[in-house]
Amino acid sequence: MKQVARVVTPFVIASFTMGSMPAMAAPSAVINGMVTTQEAVNADQASADRERIAELLARDDVRSQLVAQGVDPAEVEQRVAALSDEEVHQMSERLDQMPAGANAVIGALFAVFVILLVTDLLGLTSVYPFTR
Known part of the structure; x- marks a missing residue:
């Protein structure tokens, strides 16, 4: 054996x-x-930030301010959808830092305006004719 x-x-x-x-x-x-736990948490945070910004852009007062500034709200929604997760997170953090009330709406509109202006200057978009 x-x-x-x-x-x-x-x-x-x-x-x-x-x-x-x-x-x-x-x-x-x-x-x-x-997928790591941190990646899953970041993905959830990014989707929550996108949802929050979409809710803000769906408000009537925000839409009227966008139209008053000469920006198509549908185009803004498309641009926000095209932002990276980091850019959406930064925008959401700026919304958290702004005071409540009318100033928040104006600040959010200003943030959207600046983002669109930067993308125009970089040649990625053509929203504003004065950047050409």
Whole structure:
């Protein structure tokens, strides 16, 4: 029996070693495809920020101010949808810092105006004719 075990043991060890090699390579492939907790939290925060800005832009007083400034509200919504998650987060933080009331609406409109102006100056958009 011991002689059989001496012959079979190296084969068993080799088969386990060869069989576990794909498992050793798999964790890095799995980790690259996994979403971390922080990424999931950031995605939730970004969607909450986008929703908050969309709610603000849906208000009638904000829409009337945008029209008074000569900006199409639908185009503003498209631009906000095209912003990166970081830019949306920055805009949301600015809204948090603004006082409540009419000043918040004017401040939000100013923030949208500045963002659109910067994108115009960079040549990414063509909202304002005076930037050409």
